[in-house]
Amino acid sequence: xxxxxxxxxxxxxxxxxxxxxxxxxxxxxxxxxxxxxxxxxxxxxxxxxxxxxxxxxxxxxxxxxxxxxxxxxxxxxxxxxxxxxxxxxxxxxxxxxxxxxxxxxxxxxxxxxxxxxxxxxxxxxxxxxxxxxxxxxxxxxxxxxxxxxxxxxxxxxxxxxxxxxxxxxxxxxxxxxxxxxxxxxxxxxxxxxxxxxxxxxxxxxxxxxxxxxxxxxxxxxxxxxxxxxxxxxxxxxxxxxxxxxxxxxxxxxxxxxxxxxxxxxxxxxxxxxxxxxxxxxxxxxxxxxxxxxxxxxxxxxxxxxxxxxxxxxxxxxxxxxxxxxxxxxxxxxxxxxxxxxxxxxxxxxxxxxxxxxxxxxxxxxxxxxxxxxxxxxxxxxxxxxxxxxxxxxxxxxxxxxxxxxxxxxxxxxxxxxxxx
RNA sequence: GUGAGUGUGGCCUAGCGGUUAAGGCGCCAGGUUGUGGCCCUGGAGAUCAAGGGUUCAAAUCCCUUCACUCACCCCA
Numbered sequence: 253x254x255x256x257x258x259x260x261x262x263x264x265x266x267x268x269x270x271x272x273x274x275x276x277x278x279x280x281x282x283x284x285x286x287x288x289x290x291x292x293x294x295x296x297x298x299x300x301x302x303x304x305x306x307x308x309x310x311x312x313x314x315x316x317x318x319x320x321x322x323x324x325x326x327x328x329x330x331x332x333x334x335x336x337x338x339x340x341x342x343x344x345x346x347x348x349x350x351x352x353x354x355x356x357x358x359x360x361x362x363x364x365x366x367x368x369x370x371x372x373x374x375x376x377x378x379x380x381x382x383x384x385x386x387x388x389x390x391x392x393x394x395x396x397x398x399x400x401x402x403x404x405x406x407x408x409x410x411x412x413x414x415x416x417x418x419x420x421x422x423x424x425x426x427x428x429x430x431x432x433x434x435x436x437x438x439x440x441x442x443x444x445x446x447x448x449x450x451x452x453x454x455x456x457x458x459x460x461x462x463x464x465x466x467x468x469x470x471x472x473x474x475x476x477x478x479x480x481x482x483x484x485x486x487x488x489x490x491x492x493x494x495x496x497x498x499x500x501x502x503x504x505x506x507x508x509x510x511x512x513x514x515x516x517x518x519x520x521x522x523x524x525x526x527x528x529x530x531x532x533x534x535x536x537x538x539x540x541x542x543x544x545x546x547x548x549x550x551x552x553x554x555x556x557x558x559x560x561x562x563x564x565x566x567x568x569x570x571x572x573x574x575x576x577x578x579x580x581x582x583x584x585x586x587x588x589x590x591x592x593x594x595x596x597x598x599x600x601x602x603x604x605x606x607x608x609x610x611x612x613x614x615x616x617x618x619x620x621x622x623x624x625x626x627x628x629x630x631x632x633x634x635x636x637x638x639x640x641x642x643x644x645x646x647x648x649x650x651x652x653x654x655x656x657x658x659x660x661x662x663x664x665x666x667x668x669x670x671x672x
Numbered sequence: 673g674u675g676a677g678u679g680u681g682g683c684c685u686a687g688c689g690g691u692u693a694a695g696g697c698g699c700c701a702g703g704u705u706g707u708g709g710c711c712c713u714g715g716a717g718a719u720c721a722a723g724g725g726u727u728c729a730a731a732u733c734c735c736u737u738c739a740c741u742c743a744c745c746c747c748a
Contacts, residue, residue, distance in 0.1 A: 258739085258740090309746090310745075310746050311747080314745095314746095315746085315747085332747095332748085361748075363747075365745095366674095366743095366745090367740090367741090368741075369742065370748080371748075372748090375748060377748060379748095444745075455746095458746095460745090509747060531747070557748065560748075584706095584707085615701095616706085617706050617708095618706090619700085619701075620708085621707050622708050622709085624707095625708040625709050632707085632708080634706080634707075636706055653708080
């Protein structure tokens with residue numbers, strides 16, 4: 253027997269309500285904020301991701317689904333959405349559009365990881381990118397948008413964590429201070445962090461090892477090392493967020509795992525941290541990425557959220573969804589001749605926009621009505637020998653059980669009325 | 673890559689050395705002529721994850737493998 257590959261899963265009809273609901277809210281929010289949809293390919297040249305995400309990140313080092321196609325090109329199933337959007341921005345000359353360009357995407361991403369709760373090898377991501385604007389108000393807009401999405405699907409008790417990790421001008425000094433601090437405490441660092449010290453000292457800050465965490469308490473804070481521009485940007489962002497009614501919690505240990513981030517980084521997490529993957533969504537500014545990919549220096553900021561993590565949290569919070577739609581009518585028949593009539597009627601009914609299910613097989617009327625009931629049809633249209641002879645149909649209201657013989661046209665009318 | 677836990681019909685679960693492997697949900701069919709939801713009756717459906725051992729006897733004990741779950745690393 254074949255199974256869905258490890259870390260992947262089928263979304264069965266009884267789960268689709270969540271996905272449908274989230275997709276519709278996503279579309280509403282994007283419309284409201286003026287973001288337009290973009291779909292990029294599911295795979296890209298491997299180099300795009302290596303270049304943008306960073307050689308030394310876990311994603312590039314061990315999580316990419318990379319393969320050679322028959323022509324010898326090295327391709328990778330996208331592990332995230334920002335790099336492809338930036339590639340498209342450059343490829344289609346969107347720097348000639350009015351700036352900033354506001355885009356959103358929703359679709360699957362792939363990372364080769366050991367699966368666990370809220371973490372899969374194929375997962376759905378919704379993300380937004382605002383490219384071509386450096387003003388802090390757009391940072392606030394993106395964060396506000398993320399927050400609004402969560403609110404609109406009913407999620408509550410969320411925490412907004414915020415930090416600034418500076419820019420190429422001021423970050424070197426901060427990294428220097430960090431290295432300095434941790435070098436003095438080198439012996440107490442965990443083995444991972446000893447390795448990180450040289451390659452990626454920022455990441456020591458969010459190490460979960462107990463002594464590393466206690467060391468991080470006293471570690472230099474990035475916001476104390478920001479240059480004037482970065483400091484002003486951060487100050488304004490906090491101000492704008494407050495105006496929008498958001499209460500960011502500045503987290504000096506928030507750094508994020510991708511190399512391209514500059515200045516603003518943020519995450520949104522449930523307040524009660526159940527399980528490990530607490531982050532529902534996050535993002536940040538990536539002012540250097542477009543240039544890194546061969547464009548002109550172009551500031552940008554984005555946000556992405558895992559749909560599965562939204563679903564998990566919605567379930568935990570017991571969020572009710574709008575009831576699933578049910579077919580309006582179910583057509584039952586008795587005998588071959590009536591069956592042919594039924595097939596014809598079903599066609600007409602659907603033509604009139606009435607959701608209709610035809611009884612399957614040649615079951616007893618009892619069995620057919622049982623079917624009608626389990627499908628949740630509001631009405632049953634029954635065609636038997638008598639109805640066939642008189643040119644009528646039996647229209648049965650499944651909620652109460654009243655039924656009457658009417659012409660097919662009358663039945664159509666009644667069905668259309670009840671559908672409103 | 674590391675660690676822990678779990679694998680019994682489609683789903684949930686009982687059984688923990690000797691039973692025709694039990695029950696619930698779901699599915700199908702009946703409860704007299706062409707009528708659903710409740711109720712009643714019946715039916716289909718399980719090489720008890722796979723392989724190997726121990727034993728007169730294994731779903732039950734041991735080993736191996738695989739899968740799933742949770743956690744670490746990291747992230748959505």
